[in-house]
Amino acid sequence: MWTASLGPKPRMSEATPAFQFASVPQQREAATLGMWTFLATEVLFFGALIAAYSAYRIAWPDEIAAAARHTKVALGAINTAVLLTSSAFMASAVAFDEAKRRRPVVLCLLATAVLGLLFIGIKGYEYCLEYQEGLVPALNFQLGRYGGIGELFFLFYFFATGFHAVHLTIGIAMVVMLAVRTGAGHPPHAPVLRMVGLYWHFVDIVWIFLFPLIYLPGRVG
Amino acid sequence: MHGPRPNYLTAETTIRSWLFSTDHKRIALLYFASITFFFLIGGLAAVMIRLELVTPAADLVRPDTYNRLFTMHGVIMVWFFLVPSIPTTLGNFVLPLMLGARDLAFPRLNLASWYFYIAGGALTVLALLLGGVDTGWTFYEPYASAFSNGYVTLAVLGIFLSGFSSILTGLNFIVTTHKLRAPGLTWYRLPLFCWSLYSTSVILVLATPVLAMTLLMLVAERVLGIGIFDPALGGDPLLWQHMFWFYSHPAVYIMVLPAIGIVSELIPAFARKKIFGYKFVAWASVAIAAIGFLVWGHHMFVAGQSLYASLIFSFLSYLVAVPSAIKVFNWVATLHKGWIRFDAPMLYAFGFVGLFTIGGLTGLFLAALAIDVHVTDTYFVIAHFHYIMVGGSVSAFFGGLHYWWPKITGRLYPEGWARAAAILMFFGFNLTFFPQFILGWLGMPRRYDAYPPEFQIWHVLSSAGASTLAVAYAMPLFYFFWSLVWGQRAPANPWGVTGLEWLTSSPPPPRNFDTTPVVIRGPYDYVDGQPRPQAENV
Amino acid sequence: MSAVLRTIWGCWAALVVLLATTTGLAFVPLGRWNIVVALAIATAKALIVVIVFMELRRSSGLVRVFAGAGFLWLLILLGLTGADYSSRHESYIPNTLQLHETPVKR
Numbered sequence: 001m002w003t004a005s006l007g008p009k010p011r012m013s014e015a016t017p018a019f020q021f022a023s024v025p026q027q028r029e030a031a032t033l034g035m036w037t038f039l040a041t042e043v044l045f046f047g048a049l050i051a052a053y054s055a056y057r058i059a060w061p062d063e064i065a066a067a068a069r070h071t072k073v074a075l076g077a078i079n080t081a082v083l084l085t086s087s088a089f090m091a092s093a094v095a096f097d098e099a100k101r102r103r104p105v106v107l108c109l110l111a112t113a114v115l116g117l118l119f120i121g122i123k124g125y126e127y128c129l130e131y132q133e134g135l136v137p138a139l140n141f142q143l144g145r146y147g148g149i150g151e152l153f154f155l156f157y158f159f160a161t162g163f164h165a166v167h168l169t170i171g172i173a174m175v176v177m178l179a180v181r182t183g184a185g186h187p188p189h190a191p192v193l194r195m196v197g198l199y200w201h202f203v204d205i206v207w208i209f210l211f212p213l214i215y216l217p218g219r220v221g
Numbered sequence: 222m223h224g225p226r227p228n229y230l231t232a233e234t235t236i237r238s239w240l241f242s243t244d245h246k247r248i249a250l251l252y253f254a255s256i257t258f259f260f261l262i263g264g265l266a267a268v269m270i271r272l273e274l275v276t277p278a279a280d281l282v283r284p285d286t287y288n289r290l291f292t293m294h295g296v297i298m299v300w301f302f303l304v305p306s307i308p309t310t311l312g313n314f315v316l317p318l319m320l321g322a323r324d325l326a327f328p329r330l331n332l333a334s335w336y337f338y339i340a341g342g343a344l345t346v347l348a349l350l351l352g353g354v355d356t357g358w359t360f361y362e363p364y365a366s367a368f369s370n371g372y373v374t375l376a377v378l379g380i381f382l383s384g385f386s387s388i389l390t391g392l393n394f395i396v397t398t399h400k401l402r403a404p405g406l407t408w409y410r411l412p413l414f415c416w417s418l419y420s421t422s423v424i425l426v427l428a429t430p431v432l433a434m435t436l437l438m439l440v441a442e443r444v445l446g447i448g449i450f451d452p453a454l455g456g457d458p459l460l461w462q463h464m465f466w467f468y469s470h471p472a473v474y475i476m477v478l479p480a481i482g483i484v485s486e487l488i489p490a491f492a493r494k495k496i497f498g499y500k501f502v503a504w505a506s507v508a509i510a511a512i513g514f515l516v517w518g519h520h521m522f523v524a525g526q527s528l529y530a531s532l533i534f535s536f537l538s539y540l541v542a543v544p545s546a547i548k549v550f551n552w553v554a555t556l557h558k559g560w561i562r563f564d565a566p567m568l569y570a571f572g573f574v575g576l577f578t579i580g581g582l583t584g585l586f587l588a589a590l591a592i593d594v595h596v597t598d599t600y601f602v603i604a605h606f607h608y609i610m611v612g613g614s615v616s617a618f619f620g621g622l623h624y625w626w627p628k629i630t631g632r633l634y635p636e637g638w639a640r641a642a643a644i645l646m647f648f649g650f651n652l653t654f655f656p657q658f659i660l661g662w663l664g665m666p667r668r669y670d671a672y673p674p675e676f677q678i679w680h681v682l683s684s685a686g687a688s689t690l691a692v693a694y695a696m697p698l699f700y701f702f703w704s705l706v707w708g709q710r711a712p713a714n715p716w717g718v719t720g721l722e723w724l725t726s727s728p729p730p731p732r733n734f735d736t737t738p739v740v741i742r743g744p745y746d747y748v749d750g751q752p753r754p755q756a757e758n759v
Numbered sequence: 760m761s762a763v764l765r766t767i768w769g770c771w772a773a774l775v776v777l778l779a780t781t782t783g784l785a786f787v788p789l790g791r792w793n794i795v796v797a798l799a800i801a802t803a804k805a806l807i808v809v810i811v812f813m814e815l816r817r818s819s820g821l822v823r824v825f826a827g828a829g830f831l832w833l834l835i836l837l838g839l840t841g842a843d844y845s846s847r848h849e850s851y852i853p854n855t856l857q858l859h860e861t862p863v864k865r
Contacts, residue, residue, distance in 0.1 A: 019732070020324040020401065030326045030400040032818070036825040037392045041430045043829030044836070048434035048464060051836050052449065055460050055844055077782045081775055084804075088771035091812040095763040138445035148448070148455045155447045159438075201812045208804045211778075212797035216785035220793060399821065427832045463840045514835055518843065530843035 031191040032198075039202045046163070046206050050213065053156045056149070057217070063149035065218030070135055070146070071157065072126050076215040079122045080207060086115035087204040090175070094197050102182060105193075109179035112200065116172040123165055130154075160210050167203045175200065228631065228728040243328035244731060249314035250629075251335050256310060257698075259301040259342060262349075264691070266294035271653075271687040274680045279671040287670040288355035289371065295358025297349075300380050301342050303610055304472060307479035308425075309334070309390055311621045312418045314629060316394060318722035318729065319412050321403025321738040321756065326396040330389045338386035345379030348372035357668060359469070360436075362450035362461035366443040374443055377436045384429045384436075387475075391425030394418055403721070403756070405740035409503070410755070412720050412744045413496065416503040417482025420510035424471045424478075428514070432468035435461070459525055466517035474513040476610050477577070478506055480617030481548055484570045487620055488552050489745040490718040491567035492559030493752075496745050498551045505544035512541050522593045531590060538588035545581050549574060560750040564716075565639035569620030572647040573613055580608030583658065598668075601661025604654045612650050619646070619697065626701065627711030631728040634704040638696065646693035652686025719744050719752045770811045777804050 021027040057064050093108035127136075134142035137155045146154075174196045181187060229246045239247060269290050273281040282290065313331070317324055325331050348354060354371035356364060365373050398419045402411070438449050439461070448454020450461040489496045496502060518526060518534030526534075552574055561567070583605040586592050596602060620643075626634050656679040665676050672680070714723040725734050738756035746753040781800040789796060810816050815826055 020322060020326065020328065022737070026400060029819075030396050032822060033399055033825065034327060034392055034396045036822050037395055037426055040825060040829030040832075041388050041392070041426050043833055044427055045430035045434050047829075047833035047836060048431040048467075049438075051833075051840060052438065052460060052464065054837065055457065055840065056455075058841075058844055059457070060455070073782065073785075077778065080778050084771060084774045084778065087808060087812055088767055088774075091767045092764060094814075095760065095767065098763075099760045137447050151447055152449065152455055155441065155445070155449065159441065198813055201808050204812075205805045205808050208808070209798075209801050212781055212785075212794075212801050216781065216797050217794070219785040220788040427828065431836065459843070460840075463843065464836075467836055467840075514832065515839065518839065527843045527845075527847040529846040530839070533839070533842055 028191045031195055035195045035198050039198065042167075042202060042206075046160070046209075049156065049160055049163070050209070053160070053213065056152060056156075057213075060149045063147060064153050067146060067150035067153035068214065068217040069219070070130075070133065070150075070154075071215050072129060073215045073219065075122055075126050076211055079119050080211045082115050082119045082122070083204050083207050086112045086119070087201050089115065090197050090200045094194060097187075097193055102185075102187070105187075106179050106183045109175050109182065113172050113175045113179065116168055116175065120165060120168060120172075123161065157214055160214065164203065164206055164210060167206070171196070171200050171203055226726070227730065228726065229731045230631070230728050232731045241332070243324070243332050245313050245317050245325050245328065245331055246629075246729065246733075248331050248335055249310050252305065252309040252313060252338070255335075255339060255342065256302050256306055259297050262346070263294050263297035263302055264694070266290045266297070267687065268691065270294060271684040273670050274672075275684050277672050277674045277677050277680075282670070284670055285355060288357075288668070289349075289353030291668055292354045292357050292371075293349050296345060296354070296376060296380070298610075299358055299472070300383050301338075301345065303476040303614060304387060305338060305383075305390075306476075306614065307483065307618050307621065308394070308418060308421055308475075309338070309386075311483065311618070311625060312394065312414075312421075312479060313390075315625060315722055316397065316415060316418055317401070318628075318725065318733055319415055319720055320397065320401055321406060321721050321734060321740065322397065322401040323732045323734070323737075325393045326401055327393050330393055334386045334389035334393070337389065338383050341379045341381070341383030341386065343379070344382060345376050348375035348379065351375070359465060360439060360461075362439065362442070362458045363448075363452065363456070365439060367451050367453075374440050377440055381433055381436045384433045387425045387429045391422035391429075394422040395426065398422075403738050403740050405756070406721075409500065410740055410743040411503075413485035413499070413502055413506070414479075414482035417478045417485070417506045420506040421475055421478045421482075423507075423510050424475050424513065428468045428471040428475075431464060435464040435468070438464075459521065462521050462524055463517070466520045467514075470517040470520065471510075471513045473606070473609065474509055476614045478509060480573065480614040481506065481509075481577075483617040483621040483624075484552065484573050485548070486720070487566050487570035487624060488555050489747075490624070490716055491562045491564055491570070492556050493562070493747045493750040494555055494559040494745070495747065496551065497554035497557075498547075499743070499745075501547050502551050505547045508544040509541060512537065512544070516541060516588075519588050519593070522590055523597045535588055535590050539585065542581065542585055545577075549578055549581075560747075563640070564623075565634075565636060565643050566620045566624040568640055568643035568647075569616050569623065572643065572650075573616045573620065576608050576612030576616060576647075576650065580605060580613055583608065596661050598666055599661035600657040600665045600667060603667050604657035604661060607654045607657075612654065616646065616650075619643070622697070624716070625722075626704070627715045628722060628727050628729070630705060630708075631711050632704045632708030633711050633715060634708060635700050638700045642693050642696040642700075645689060645696070649686050649689030649691075649693050653683050653690055654686070656680070656682045656686070714752075717752055719746055719755055721755050724754060724756060766811060770807050774804055774807060 017024045017027040021030065089108045089111040093105050093112065096104040096108060130136060131140065134140045135146070135154050137151045137158065141151045141154065143151060178188070178193060178196055229244055239251065242248060269282065270287070273279070273287060279287065351372050354369070354373055354376045356369045356371065356373060360373065360377065398415060441447065442449045442451065448456040450456040450458050452458060485496060485502055516534055516538040518530055519538045522531050522535075583601070587596065587602065587605060623634065623639055626632070660676055660679045663676065665672055711727040713726050715727070716723070721738055721740070724738060740756045742753065742755055744755060777800050781797055784796050785793065809826065815823060
């Protein structure tokens with residue numbers, strides 16, 4: 001709540017830091033540290049799910065492998081490549097931003113967002129296929145064909161990929177917003193682009209671990 | 222006084238200016254009001270429980286209602302009072318002042334944190350109003366998903382939302398402590414309350430996400446009927462316990478570490494003496510936070526956990542005693558040859574040291590495998606953790622509240638009444654909970670509304686203590702409100718102590734300091750009982 | 760500028776090669792080593808992303824500690840929970856996970 005008596009409302013810009021900071025570098029360091037702290041919480045959020053999944057993977061290895069064979073490994077691998085490429089574009093956007101080249105920044109951000117949407121599209125297609133095969137727990141899971149542990153596996157599958165997709169959607173929204181603002185000539189100050197970048201890469205890392213855990217078991221024999 | 226200088230209370234007066242304030246001091250007051258509300262609800266449930274237990278027969282409420290009462294007491298007190306209590310109120314108010322900062326690093330996140338807390342609290346209260354939850358605050362599986370017929374999902378989603386509040390507060394404190402310290406304020410010049418808040422924040426940030434995911438899995442199991450934890454469907458109920466206690470044991474340190482920090486402020490302040498072994502006390506906070514993550518399995522000794530895992534957890538649990546004992550010894554050593562004053566905050570600090578020591582030592586009983594088998598799920602456990610959480614944390618909370626009350630409100634509270642309340646609280650507490658140690662040792666299990674007649678004497682004593690405690694908790698409510706209107710105006714530094722928060726006016730201006738203080742020495746510096754302030758010409 | 764871009768896209772190429780490797784190796788019978796190899800490759804990919812894309816190599820020591828803390832604490836969760844699961848069969852207590860030979864839907 002700002003009133004005239006408190007002075008002008010502080011703007012988040014390169015020139016003047018927000019009122020609680022003494023300098024712009026201090027503000028940037030605080031933002032970076034805050035983002036990494038947030039990512040540490042995210043590691044444990046997804047990590048808890050992976051821990052639960054691992055416990056069952058150890059207890060029921062054959063059943064989990066049998067269930068995992070029903071995931072679409074080709075689509076999963078393509079999607080991993082899509083996401084890795086989007087991350088490379090995101091990193092390139094940051095690099096171009098450092099060189100103060102606005103147009104390539106916007107193009108890289110748009111490429112990142114488009115690849116993110118492509119990932120969501122492919123993921124949605126997979127969900128459709130799984131629905132048709134009767135693999136959605138509690139909705140149409142065909143226990144007779146896949147067994148109880150199979151349903152547990154697919155619950156983890158939908159939980160993990162679903163939370164990942166939610167995170168990615170938030171990331172796409174932020175990247176699009178950044179691209180629009182930068183393209184219109186009002187780029188937010190540099191930390192914002194970097195913060196979104198950190199978040200995007202983290203979502204990528206979650207997928208890097210989900211892919212072998214979900215898609216790759218049980219491919220032998 | 223030169224003219225009507227605006228302070229943070231008077232700078233703006235609209236309701237909007239409070240509900241959308243990003244000033245850490247106003248947000249602290251928002252939290253004060255909210256946690257007081259939840260304390261009253263949780264306390265009301267405790268009153269009903271103690272009334273039921275006056276007689277051996279289950280005659281006051283139906284057994285099902287009794288289950289809902291102790292669940293409501295636990296859920297509200299743990300997640301909506303104890304976990305947020307000290308960090309979000311006193312911590313929120315004092316941390317930027319102690320650091321010589323104008324606010325926390327992310328003021329809007331701080332406000333968002335309060336809204337998450339209120340939203341979570343609203344959902345949980347709604348669950349209680351609709352008919353309550355009967356699982357106990359631990360939501361043990363598969364009972365909570367397959368058998369309980371209360372509003373488990375709603376209550377759990379409320380706790381999930383309040384978790385965001387914890388995480389945002391912790392993140393804000395961590396970044397603020399790292400990046401917003403005044404010039405000259407090195408880590409070893411920080412007041413010990415800052416160290417303990419920092420350690421608490423580490424736990425908040427690293428443990429809460431695991432609880433969040435675990436609760437979501439519980440909701441999935443309950444709503445979708447899939448056996449993540451239900452053994453009849455292939456799940457493992459012990460997995461719930463592992464993941465629940467991975468959060469909930471460190472959560473005990475979320476509750477007690479800030480209290481430890483307050484006591485480390487109060488004892489040097491009222492002994493007029495430098496704290497004994499500053500670095501040991503500071504690092505002991507960090508050590509407690511870290512070791513606290515390695516001991517959760519001691520809640521599962523009789524649950525079917527592997528014996529080898531139990532041995533490891535038992536051993537690691539003993540380790541927590543080392544940094545805890547370092548704290549207690551250093552507090553006592555600080556008193557040696559001090560200029561001790563028995564003001565109300567100091568009385569609370571003394572109460573804390575005694576009760577925390579008893580709570581901690583009985584914790585060692587429980588960490589010992591063989592003894593734990595005997596007293597698991599008895600009143601011994603109840604007494605033990607109430608000594609830590611209520612005797613410890615709540616005492617320190619009241620001590621800190623009295624200590625910083627002049628800074629927060631600009632008014633002095635009536636000292637005589639405050640000392641009376643502090644003493645009454647100590648006796649009321651011991652009368653309530655010491656008999657429960659005996660009850661537990663005799664074999665009285667927790668969570669029962671009826672018991673054999675030979676236990677009645679102890680239950681009557683305990684209920685009598687609870688009434689005393691209720692009076693002692695109500696007293697500050699009255700004299701604090703009295704002081705807001707009739708209390709004497711407080712000077713900047715009414716106690717004559719050293720911290721940076723006492724260098725600015727009482728109550729502080731909206732941006733805390735007119736000029737950023739330049740820190741020249743560490744805290745608790747007294748020469749012949751006279752304070753040497755941490756910074757000059759603020 | 761171009762050097763930075765070369766590094767980024769060089770890393771991208773490495774990531775795609777690792778992806779192809781891990782997907783291919785999943786179809787090769789290696790016994791229990793399948794999962795070990797898969798997780799090792801995932802860790803390598805994650806490290807590339809963290810160090811290059813997330814610029815950890817240019818970050819302060821403090822940021823590195825924070826980046827590692829989340830993973831360290833995850834190892835605590837996995838390790839101590841694993842200590843229970845891995846030794847339960849040697850215990851006199853029946854393994855609750857194996858109580859029901861074939862799980863049934865209620």
